[in-house]
Amino acid sequence: MTKFNLENLPKCGAKTRSGNPCQRYGNKANGRCKLHGGRSTGAKTKEGKLAVRVNALLNAIIWYFDNRFYMKIKETDLKNALTAYLNLIDLSKVQSNKLENEVIDIVSQYHVELEITKYYIATYDGPDALLIIQSALDHYYKDIAAQHLLFHIYTPIYPTPFYNRTFGSKAEVKKEMQILIRTAKKKGDYYTGRVNPSPAQRQLKKQLKLIK
Known part of the structure; x- marks a missing residue:
């Protein structure tokens, strides 16, 4: 069994903070290293794919000349x-x-x-x-x-x-x-939402009964 040769992989080449291209070995799928999106699967949800479409259109020259291109509905x-x-x-x-x-x-x-x-x-x-x-x-x-x-x-x-x-x-x-x-x-399993009357309310009820 032969060992995998890392040197066969392309260099990442992404622009680093220093301004120089990244020298790490890139991924087979997209050529980038794990620090610069090599493990990214890309957009998977419908909303994510729509966002990718919009980003592509924003970077396209046709966006500035024909806004109707953006409004087209995919078949x-x-x-x-x-x-x-x-x-x-x-x-x-x-x-x-x-x-x-x-x-x-x-x-x-x-x-x-x-x-x-x-x-x-x-x-x-x-x-x-x-x-x-x-x-x-x-x-x-x-x-x-x-x-x-x-x-x-x-x-x-x-x-x-x-x-x-x-x-x-x-x-x-x-x-x-x-x-x-x-x-x-808060109130226990048998709480029904009923509030017990205060002493003042009880006294008022008694007085009302006497009046009646």
């Missing part, structure tokens, strides 16, 4: 969004206890594509398309406790036209459990 994103939209249409006609989970499964997989293309789809398929997509998105955002809809655990929101819940969202259930646990720790 794959549109295709995935349309697939998800058609599935949501089918689910909007179904009455089932499993409906909530099915909606969450679809939106969790394609929420980025749906957000990108929801107005595009509504332009061609009418305002009902936007209601279906946004109802599904809000259904998903409530479950994951998204910051822009997190207030729904404190106050009721007018119900969406589609995919209404039988019970509360996961965030609501979690909040209720936290309140119950905190109350049980």
